[in-house]
Structure formats: structure tokens, C-alpha cells
Amino acid sequence: MLNSKTMDTNQRQNKEKEILTAAENEFLTKGYDGARTTSIAKAAGVTHAMLHYYFRTKEQLFERIVDEKFRLMAESTLAALGDSSLPMKERIRTGVANHFDFVASNPLLPRFVINEIVSRPERYAFLHERAKTIIDTLYRGLQADIDRAAERGEMVQINAKMLFMSIMSLNIFTFIAYPFMKPLMGDLMADDERFLAERKAENIETIMKRIEI
Amino acid sequence: MLNSKTMDTNQRQNKEKEILTAAENEFLTKGYDGARTTSIAKAAGVTHAMLHYYFRTKEQLFERIVDEKFRLMAESTLAALGDSSLPMKERIRTGVANHFDFVASNPLLPRFVINEIVSRPERYAFLHERAKTIIDTLYRGLQADIDRAAERGEMVQINAKMLFMSIMSLNIFTFIAYPFMKPLMGDLMADDERFLAERKAENIETIMKRIEI
DNA sequence: TTTTGTATTAACAGAATTGTTAAACAACTT
């Protein structure tokens, strides 16, 4: 089964993976500047020389993480656009719900991505062209669908981008501010699972009332 | 007029102030870890030895900034609670508007505060006790006012903390995500001033429709 | 069993960054 010359391939993959997992955690909580390769190595249970052996530099290790995370962020963002085969109100309701769930399962993601873009904008400038084209197309479609639904009297007329920003705001901020709000909100956030369910319902309600006639 | 032994007091204050201004900008955009004392000194037009002469350590300089920013954050947050002497709907409408304006004039503040708390939670644990007490009191009052307004049929019954989180989400996220959304939203955000006015109106509308019967 | 390529360790090198210090300097006081 094993075709590597010397080391068990699974073991190697496990070590690489453990470093990646530790790196992900370190980078996502502390950012590039705050992360320490020694601390990542320690958390992964390897010497820091090994980390460099596998990933050469901190920068390269970071890039592995960042690539994956940016893709994931794009994917989760698209979830908020909803399924265009559904009736508009259902589409928006499930869009909000799915986006919330997506962010809930990657709670550190948005803050990380935003921080990266703010602290090193030049590094990500190349993404803009591509992202903008995709987004423009998607929005044109969504806006047209909204306009039609509004004409049929199913919902109010509203700017698709504005609605989209509201969905992102409500869902993402919940998790960005979580560590900050939790100690302050006491009872309300005492039971995490229950709070998240309530918050999700509240965000859906807020958006649905916004589009109600 | 000048009572300092050797240096013009105003000049000294200016130097201190210039360092503080440069430090504020550096810390708020790059965070503690990303900030460089040499880079702060350079931006302030002094040698880095001078920075240490005035503020001893990076840590102490940072604390000056952080203290002020945390206070400002608390202040701006309270704005969202609104003026309790107003009728409830007016109170909420102006609360949202004032909070938006506050954040608009300190756009880097929320991200900075949140990042600090996430990346070094132990450092700010001592704030929780105090903040929680204040918040509990304020919310009890707000919730009671909301309950009364709901009984009078002026608005829907809603959990005050949930409403508050929605206001914070909508207003703060607008500015946290600004550098991230701007290149993608093209036309909508082309004219900053106009976009902010529209976004403010949209956030108010979203909250007002949420509390409408 | 020798060979070969990979994995691992420990020690070290280099760079960047923070912080210190001694000496020069400027301004004010007496």
C-alpha cells in the first residue's frame, strides 16, 4: 500500500496536516503578524525546524491557509444569494439561513479575511477584477428577480446590494462580535446553542420584515 | 507664557501629540503586532529613540491609545440605546442614526477593539465585571420601556438585546467591511458620501420595519 | 548488508525590532 521510500505516507500526511491545523488556528486568531512559527510547531507537536522543512517559510505556510480561507469565504458569501429556483421570499429566507449556518461553522473566517484585506490591501488587489465580474453578473440576475417579484406584489422594491449587505452584516457580525458580546450578554448567551438558534431566527425575521410589503 | 525649563511646552506637546497620532493610525490599521515603533516614529517625524524617551515602551504607548479607544467604543455603543425621554419609535430611530454617525466618524474603531479582545482576551477580562453591571442596568430599563410601548401597541414585543445586536451589526459591519466591499460594489459605493447616506437610511429602515406592528 | 533517500534534531546564523545609554546640545536661571 505504501509507496514512499522511507516514511509512512500517512504519517507524513498527518504531520503536515497537524502543522496546517495548528497554523490555521494560530493565523485565524492572531493574524499573520501575531502568529509565531515556533508556537505553531509546538501546537503541532514538531520542532520548528520541521515546520520549515515541510513548508519552507512562514509566508508559504500562510499562503496555504489564506488560499483555502479566501475560497471558503467566497463560497459562504454566495450562499447568501439563495437558490434562484425558489420563489423569492423562500429564496431569501433560505439564503439567510444557509449563510448563517455557513458562518456558524467557520466563525473565525470573516474577521480573518477582513483583517487581511485591511492590513495588506496591495496583496489582494488582484482579486478585485475577478470577484467584481462574478458579483456584477450575480447581482444583475438577483436584482432582476427582485424587481419582478416586487412587480407581482410579493415583496417591496429594494436594492439587491443593500439587502445583501444587511444579510452579511447581521449574520457575520454575530460571530465577529461573539467573544466581545458573550461576557456582556450573560443570560441571553449563556447557552451557546440556544443563543445561535435564536439569533438565526432573529436575523431571518429582520430580513423578512424588511422585504415585506 | 511658557513655563517649561528648556523646550517650548507647545512644541513638546506637539511632538507628543504627533507621536500619539501616528501611533493611533498605526495601531488601528495594523494592530499591536503589526505596528512598528520605528514606523510610528518615522510617521511622527522623530527618531525612534525619542519615541522611547516620551513613552518608554511600545506597550505603554499602546496603552495610551487603547484606553482612549475603549472609552470611545463604550461611548459610541451607548449612543445606540437612544434618548429615553423620546417616544419609543423616535428613540430607536435616532439611536440607530446617532450610532451610525458615531461609527462613521470612527470607522477603524470597532475592528480594532474586537481584534484586541479576540487576540488577547486575558488582558481585557477585568473589563467584563464593570461593563456587565452597567449594561445589565441599561438593558433592564430599555426592555421595560419596550414592553410598555408594545403593550400600548406602538411596536412589536422584542428582546432588547436582540434588537440592540441588530443595530450594532448593521451599523458597525458597514464600516468593518468597507475596504472589503468597496472594490466589489462599484457603482453603489462609487460616491462615498452618498453611499453612507443611503446605507444609514437603509439601516434605519431595516430596524424600523423590524419593530413595526 | 550496503546503499539511498527521507526525516529529524540540535545548534547556529541573520535580520529585525525594541529598548538603553552616554554624550552633545539648547534654553533658561542666577
Place this chain on the structure above:
DNA sequence: AAGTTGTTTAACAATTCTGTTAATACAAAA
């Protein structure tokens, strides 16, 4: 003018962190 005090500079010390290297262990293939 001499002394005092606070400011500024330049050089340097110390630390921390990233990255390298040389030696070694190890496992499989020949």
C-alpha cells in the same frame, strides 16, 4: 558666564523570531 535641566542624537545592546545547515537516525530497496 556657569550651572542646571530637559531634549536630541547616534551608537549600541538584547531579545526575539525566522530560516539554515550539518550531523544523525531510520526505513526501504538493491
